[in-house]
Amino acid sequence: MRGVLPTGPNGLHGFDTLQPFPLSDPQTKASILSYNYTLDHQGLGGNITCIYDKSSPIRFSAVPNNTLMVAYNGTCDGLTDVITNVVDFVTPNTNNTLTFWACKSGLGLNGEEDLAYYIYLRGRVFYKDTIGNITCTVFPKPAVFPVTYQSNKEIFSSKEPIQTSRNTFSGFIDRAVVALGGIVKEGQGLQSNLVAESRRA
Secondary structure, three states: OOOOOOOOOOOOHHHOOOOOOHHHOHHHHHOOOOOEEEEEEEEEEEEEEEEEEOOOOEEEEEEOOEEEEEEEEEOOOOOEEOOOOOOOEEEEOOOEEEEEEEEEEOOOHHHOOOOEEEEEEEEEEHHHHHOOEEEEEEEEEEEEEEEEEEOOOOEEEEOOOOEEOOOOOOOHHHHHHHHHHHHHHHOEOOOOEHHHHHOOO
16 A cells, blocks of 8 residues: 555656656657656555454444434544544445444554554445454555656556655545545445445456
8 A cells, every 4th residue: 555646757747746857858758769767756655454353343323214224333442533523424224235434543563653543344234244344454654655667668666665754644544544434435325335346346
């Protein structure tokens, strides 16, 4: 998980803050058989582990006067809520419902003061058997990665980080985790959840 967005020639021009590249001129570029260049990009490094769990902090409740919907929320006992200002999420009450919650802790690997994120997925009815309860633990580290473009292969490749920081992008990871929860919620339809079904593709 690196989150690297290449810029520069043959990269994402919307994020390009570089000076004009010498190979931008079509005539110059046509006279060169191949070229490589390397840029340093901010991204994320992280260790992720997922397990099938016996229990889940996600709880379901009925929506008053509405059997077509079900409400859910989660508890972060001893941890900190990543999803804040939410009493309940409301989602279609189907045979294939997937739900999401997230918590975080200030202690990471080997007791270091790194953030650890706990992402919970819980399936209902038929998804209860096929998905069940999944708990993923994420130890993210904002980092700087060298990213190389090879023109003959037309690919970008990244190497191990040359620098890591615990404090870069304050709040960035929280927002990314909340957005992931939004994808799970918005992926819920009347027949299935698109996130759950994508694992089968």
